[in-house]
Amino acid sequence: xxxxxxxxxxxxxxxxxxxxxxxxxxxxxxxxxxxxxxxxxxxxxxxxxxxxxxxxxxxxxxxxxxxxxxxxxxxxxxxxxxxxxxxxxxxxxxxxxxxxxxxxxxxxxxxxxxxxxxxxxxxxxxxxxxxxxxxx
Ligand SMILES: [Ca+2]
Numbered sequence: 487x488x489x490x491x492x493x494x495x496x497x498x499x500x501x502x503x504x505x506x507x508x509x510x511x512x513x514x515x516x517x518x519x520x521x522x523x524x525x526x527x528x529x530x531x532x533x534x535x536x537x538x539x540x541x542x543x544x545x546x547x548x549x550x551x552x553x554x555x556x557x558x559x560x561x562x563x564x565x566x567x568x569x570x571x572x573x574x575x576x577x578x579x580x581x582x583x584x585x586x587x588x589x590x591x592x593x594x595x596x597x598x599x600x601x602x603x604x605x606x607x608x609x610x611x612x613x614x615x616x617x618x619x620x621x622x
Contacts, residue, residue: 527547534552535578539555542574543572547574547601557580563615568613570612572610576599578597579596584613584617585612586614590612593622
């Protein structure tokens with residue numbers, strides 16, 4: 487098993503280095519941006535949501551295929567499965583989220599996102615439509 491042997495050698499070499507160079511080597515070998523669950527979810531969202539789109543998922547953490555809206559679409563009702571039921575969203579464009587009753591509009595900026603947008607009665611549990619930022 488050459489791969490295993492190479493890995494074992496790498497581990498031993500790292501141990502030898504860290505023991506001789508003390509903490510400095512350990513700190514340098516730690517990942518600069520540890521990829522925890524939320525970082526992985528955000529990466530998934532960024533990969534699925536294109537430029538100038540706002541993407542909506544029924545589930546939390548950007549799981550599955552998003553419904554996409556762009557500013558040139560103008561006003562759009564959410565598809566039925568997303569009415570009051572947006573688990574997560576990722577915005578690569580500015581927009582405006584709407585709840586019909588009680589009527590409320592929420593401005594959204596490019597770069598906004600939520601991985602758990604229904605939790606605790608957040609607006610994902612109320613959203614019915616999306617329109618342009620200028621219409622907000
Ligand atoms: Ca609603």
